[in-house]
Amino acid sequence: MVSPQPVPVVKDPTARVVPELDIVYVEWKSAQKPQSKNMGEKANYTMYTVRHKSGNEQSSWKYVRTAESNVRIPLSTYKNGENVHIQIKTERGSQLLEDWTTPELVVAVAKKSVRSAPFRLSPPPAQPQAPAHSPQASAPVHPQSQVHAPLALAPQNAQSGGGSLLPPLHFNANILSPTTVQLKWQPAISGRQGIYYLVNVKQLTTASGSTLQNQQIKTAATSFTLGKMIAGEKYEMTIRSATSQDTTSGTAAIVEITMPREDDYFEIGNLIISSHFRNPSHGIVNLTWEVPPQMQNRISSYNVEYSEMGSGYWQKIQFHGASSSAALHHLKSNTEYLLRIKTNLVNNIVTESGQFRFRTPRVEANPIHKVDVIYSHDVNSVKLQWMLEPHILAEKVAGYDVYLSQDKDLPDSQWKLVRLNNKESSLSLEDLKSSTIYFVRVNVRNADGSVIRAPSVYRFKTIDWSNTNPNADFNPFDD
Structure with a gap:
């Protein structure tokens, strides 16, 4: 005897790109009866969780929860040419009605500028009554977190119905310690008055067997910090926008996190x-x-x-x-x-x-392009010649400050300074020691009195005049 196959809750799921609305539109048929807006307890609601991610192996799932049979994913979440993988899960209260749909829906993102008749989506059905919120949680506020762990689980839907509420954007959970997490988000519509947020925190696991903890926080802020979390346990956080107890967004943003244990943090x-x-x-x-x-x-x-x-x-x-x-x-x-x-x-x-x-440290552009050393075989002197960098205007140059030292680590005040009060870019140095290393730096003085300090120091070595072959080649920059 062949056993009858169970009827799927989610039927005929489809996903398509709607360039005019800049969204990926996901919809399906439901085997569940339509839900009345006066259903009473939230535990009786049939809720759908839609998760989506790119085809990249390193990408994370992003989640959105809704009581309706459609969601809208902003195209801005994905790059042009990426494939978006989508699955749907169905729950009623804490009961799993149907696990993630298979096979995954896959839709290719192609962002185009299209001018045509606008694609219109039917407005969502009336929203079920939101549950009454519990008193606001008392949680310490950390003005600057020390550790963040954004889980990339953000709301991805938008509603086009007149006056309908949108869930907040970029809902993130940042782990601050094994027992503390910061939740933060951005308003769906900036500057809208009278909006507050309902955040539900549900503990999903308990290693000790103790009662699972649930709480709801009502806040008008866009972030807060939760303490007294249990290390090693898994939590689910959902958030909705609201203007009153009976008026909340039809969809919610969701994140799931596992608090790290002390030894794993x-x-x-x-x-x-x-x-x-x-x-x-x-x-x-x-x-x-x-x-x-x-x-x-x-x-x-x-x-x-x-x-x-x-x-x-x-x-x-x-x-x-x-x-x-x-x-x-x-x-x-x-x-x-x-x-x-x-x-x-x-x-x-x-x-x-x-x-x-x-x-980063301040570094001046070098005004000197290069320095050449011209030496003589029969006298203990050298001639320095230099070229300016192209960005230095020669007509604005009034002179040069040439610094010379045998120790490049000495302060400027202990270097020998030769001031040139003309535009000639050369200097003869007399009475230098034989076979000795010298360091030279050339600063530029402008006609307006400003000085362009050269960050580069050039190094050269004088020849050994006591044992010089006039026919030998010599490189003054060799050791």
Whole structure:
């Protein structure tokens, strides 16, 4: 006898790109009866969780929860040409009605500028009554987190119905410690008045067998910090926008996190930043940090992101967890940068060690293109000749300050200074020691009194006049 196959809850799921609305529209048919807006307890609701991600193996799932049979995913979440993988799960209260749909829906993102009749989506059905909120949680607020772990689980839908509420954007959970997490988000519509947020925190696992803890927080802020979490346990956080107890967004943003255990937690604390610049536009910044011995084999990789302050453009590098240093190339001098370091642990926990700020050293552009040394075989003197860099205007030059020393580490006041009050770019130096290394630096004095200090120091060696072959070749820059 053949057993009848169960009727799927989610039927005929489809996904398509709607360029006019800049969304991926996902819809399906439901085998469940339509839900009345006066259903009473939330436990009776049929809720759908839609998850989506790109085809990249390293990408994370993003989640959105809804009571309706459609969601809208912003195209801005994905790059042009990427494939979006989509699955749907059905629950009623804490009961799983149907696990993730298979096979996955796959839709290719093609962002185009299309002028045609607008594609209109029917407005969503009336929203079910929102549950009454519990008193606001008392949680310490950390003005500046030390460890961040954004889980990339953000709301991805938008509603076009007149006056309908949207869930907040970019809902993230940042792990601050094994028992503390910071939740933050952005308003769906900036500047809208009368909006507050309902955040539900549900404990999903309990290693001790104790009662699972649930709480709801009502807040008008866009971030808060939750303490007294249980290390090692899994939590689900959902958030909705609301204007009253009975008026909430039809969809919710959701994140799931597992709080790290004490032995599994690591943050970069003692970060050492050093710089090496040869010119104003190209320099290297080296980063080093310490890793405790017990964590040496528990770090899979690091993600380092850095951005010039105010640019909004983040450059990224990734490397294996066996290394505890990184080099940032092609940075500008005298520029402030922001730095973030994400640590990916082998237990799939991701921590972000705050946001560091540093300024690169000031390096002046070298005004001197090159210095030539012309020497004589029969007298203890040399002649220096130099060329200006193209960006230095010769007509603005009033003279030069030439510094000479046998020790490049001496302060400027102890170098021999020869001031040239003309534009002639050469100088003869007399009474130099035989077979001796000298260092020279040439600063440019402008007619307006300003001085362009040369960052480069040139090194040359005088010939051995006591044993000189007049026919021999000699390079003054050799040791």
